[in-house]
Amino acid sequence: MLIPANDGAHSSDVLPHKAFYVRKRRSGESTYLIYLTSIVRIAPLSEAIWDACDGRTSIPAIAGVIASRYSELDPDLLAALVVQNIECFRDAGLLESVDASSRRV
Amino acid sequence: MSDAADADIAVDVPVAEILRGVLPCSVRTTWISGSLVEGFGNTGSDIDVFVAVDAIDPNWSMTRRVTTHAVDVRIIGKRRVDYEYWPVSSIFAVAAKLADLRLDDPATNILDALEPVEVEFIHRLKVGLPLSDRESYADVRRCFDFERFRRYLVQNAIQYVDDAFDDTVGMLESGDLDCAVLRARDVVELSIDALLYHRDVTNDKAKYRATKLRQLRSLDLDGEEYRMAFWRFESEIPHSTHGRQNYARDALRFSSAVIEAIQREQQC
Numbered sequence: 001m002l003i004p005a006n007d008g009a010h011s012s013d014v015l016p017h018k019a020f021y022v023r024k025r026r027s028g029e030s031t032y033l034i035y036l037t038s039i040v041r042i043a044p045l046s047e048a049i050w051d052a053c054d055g056r057t058s059i060p061a062i063a064g065v066i067a068s069r070y071s072e073l074d075p076d077l078l079a080a081l082v083v084q085n086i087e088c089f090r091d092a093g094l095l096e097s098v099d100a101s102s103r104r105v
Numbered sequence: 106m107s108d109a110a111d112a113d114i115a116v117d118v119p120v121a122e123i124l125r126g127v128l129p130c131s132v133r134t135t136w137i138s139g140s141l142v143e144g145f146g147n148t149g150s151d152i153d154v155f156v157a158v159d160a161i162d163p164n165w166s167m168t169r170r171v172t173t174h175a176v177d178v179r180i181i182g183k184r185r186v187d188y189e190y191w192p193v194s195s196i197f198a199v200a201a202k203l204a205d206l207r208l209d210d211p212a213t214n215i216l217d218a219l220e221p222v223e224v225e226f227i228h229r230l231k232v233g234l235p236l237s238d239r240e241s242y243a244d245v246r247r248c249f250d251f252e253r254f255r256r257y258l259v260q261n262a263i264q265y266v267d268d269a270f271d272d273t274v275g276m277l278e279s280g281d282l283d284c285a286v287l288r289a290r291d292v293v294e295l296s297i298d299a300l301l302y303h304r305d306v307t308n309d310k311a312k313y314r315a316t317k318l319r320q321l322r323s324l325d326l327d328g329e330e331y332r333m334a335f336w337r338f339e340s341e342i343p344h345s346t347h348g349r350q351n352y353a354r355d356a357l358r359f360s361s362a363v364i365e366a367i368q369r370e371q372q373c
Contacts, residue, residue, distance in 0.1 A: 020354040020355075020357045020358050020361075021274040021277070022361075023270055023357075023360075023364070024361065024365055025263075025267070025364070026371070026372065027211040028209060030211070034267075035274070036271055036274060036275065
């Protein structure tokens with residue numbers, strides 16, 4: 001499981017990574033994540049979270065990136081939205097996860 | 106410097122000699138174009154001469170006739186010279202077709218909406234050098250929205266990328282690694298094509314991709330990085346199963362980075 005439910009302590013060990021088989025495309029004013037015939041339309045906030053899933057950035061760090069970009073919004077609310085979005089991406093099979101601890105020598 | 110002098114420098118056949126080969130008819134304007142004019146050509150390249158005419162006489166002896174135009178092939182010196190006679194009605198029809206394209210409309214599929222011959226005509230008009238009646242040549246050019254043409258080419262190329270991308274994913278999922286790795290290379294090539302179009306390099310000849318990539322270095326801050334990646338994908342297809350899986354994955358990731366960069370800039 002990418003994100004242990006209600007267990008923020010472990011989220012820093014998870015580095016969400018966009019799956020190589022997903023393509024992000026803009027069409028008109030909308031942005032979509034596409035995996036073969038599966039298409040998910042995403043809002044600008046979700047897109048920012050998606051873009052931050054680079055396989056090198058932990059979930060708390062992603063929340064920090066998003067909070068600095070959306071400084072007018074409550075950071076706690078944004079952190080919750082980050083987790084929620086990443087769970088949605090994961091559940092839709094759009095993420096590969098990398099365990100940061102596995103990278104430590 | 107005059108346009109004719111520019112044309113003289115671009116090709117190694119004197120302009121006066123080229124113009125002597127134009128059939129006696131109601132010529133609106135004449136321009137020269139093609140790989141030599143663009144600096145892509147070589148000793149084997151032909152010279153493309155475009156002649157805008159009121160109408161094509163059915164009695165003319167032509168090498169080839171298609172619905173839009175007729176071609177008369179000659180040899181001048183050591184060069185093959187293709188005279189393409191385009192009736193103004195055909196030219197206006199191509200311009201109207203470009204103007205009517207529903208770009209940026211998610212409900213409209215514009216895949217190959219322009220025929221290859223139309224794409225080539227528009228590009229060659231865009232990069233051409235007038236040989237006669239400069240004002241009429243400018244009038245013909247004004248019929249075409251070249252920025253719209255560039256945007257069409259980018260959108261069309263991305264549709265090709267998407268098709269190849271999904272093919273590759275499907276092949277990987279079904280374990281067909283040999284096909285996947287070659288299709289992944291297509292994805293890289295098509296993504297580079299989209300980038301070149303985005304940078305207004307509208308020549309669509311795959312045979313000049315390497316030359317166009319060299320141009321990209323001066324047009325794109327990341328041009329050299331893209332060029333290096335392109336050559337790596339072209340020349341380093343691994344033999345092992347694991348290597349091929351990684352190659353295909355890296356190719357898809359490279360493509361995503363290129364296309365997303367294009368779409369990000371389009372949004373700005």
